[in-house]
Amino acid sequence: MTAARTPAAVSSTVSSTPRRALVTGASGAIGSAIARALAAQGLHVLAHANTRLDAAEALAASIRAAGGSAEALAFDVTDAAASADALQQALASGPIQVLISNAGAHDDAVFAGMSAAQWQRVIDVNLNGFFNVAQPLMLPMLRARWGRIIAITSVAGQAGNRGQTNYAAAKGALHAAVKTLALECASRGVTVNAVAPGIIASDMSARAFDEDAIRRLVPMQRAGQPQEVADLVAFLASDRAAYISGQTIGINGALYQ
Known part of the structure; x- marks a missing residue:
């Protein structure tokens, strides 16, 4: 008689194939750190870039060299057809069970002097890009009854920021989208959350904030x-984190509460 498999054996069988995670905008400072952290948890990482495929390939190679599993891919998240084709x-x-929607862009100007092109470009990357990537992955996650969707947003979408009406509008819209999408997915084991960073050390933030400005702005x-x-x-x-969904979680050194 064949012995029934124990729960431990079933768990081992399921875990023999690593979950796959897509990280958009993986060539940047935050995206690459996320990709490495997920790989360290045993996920196979799809490191996405648009124009910087070489950086995504280097990231994937470094993850593999460290004993993880990763590959690079490139497409423009603002191009719905190209995104759908790449995701297919x-x-x-194999399935993609985790999506980290991190690709973003900003083009700052005071609203009175903001061009239509500046408005549209930032909305396209930050908001429409989320739809173009998340929507094709939604049904497979729901069918599998397990998934994680995490949008990387910004404190600007919570508190606003001078010169970033377009960026704040896009990120704030993502916060609202996350709440609604979480409700739609709650019964299927798919969680949807947003992470809203404040000032995070990177080449971009170094150009915008010197150390004195950071000390003045950030309580920490x-x-x-x-x-x-x-x-x-x-x-x-x-x-x-199976019971956390529909949340926007700030990580900002008490800059905004």
């Missing part, structure tokens, strides 16, 4: 580290 090809190799008197954002995202992407 990726899904042909320092910039956050990309790894700190990645640690939060990795937790939300895990089984341990």
Whole structure:
């Protein structure tokens, strides 16, 4: 007689194939830290870039060299057809259970002097890009009854920021989208959350804020580290965060509460 498999054996069988995670905008400081953190948790990482495929390929190679599993892919998240085609090809190799929607862009100007092109470009990347990537992955996650969708947004979408009406509008819209999508997915084991960083150490923030400005603005008197954002995202992407959904979680050194 064949012995019934124990729960431990079933768990081992399921876990023999690693979950796959797509990280958009993985070539940047926050995206690459997230990709590494997810790989360290045992996920196979699809490291996305648009124009910087070489950086995504280097990231994937470094993850593999460290014993993880990763590959790079490139497409423009603002191009719905190109996104759908790239995702269909990726899904042909296996399910994508985790999406980190991190690709973003800003083009700052005071609203009175903002061009239509500046408005549209930022909305396209930050908001429409989320739809173009998340929507094709939605049904496979729902069918599998397990998934994690995490949008990387910004404190600007919570508190606003001078010169960033377009960026704040896009990120604020994502906060609202996350709440509604979480309700739609709640019964199927798919969680949807947003992580809203404040000032995080990167080349971009270094150009915008010197150390004195950071000490004045941030109650903790320092910039956050990309790894700190990645640690939060990795937790939300895990089984341990199964009861957290529809939330926007700030990581900002008490800059905004």
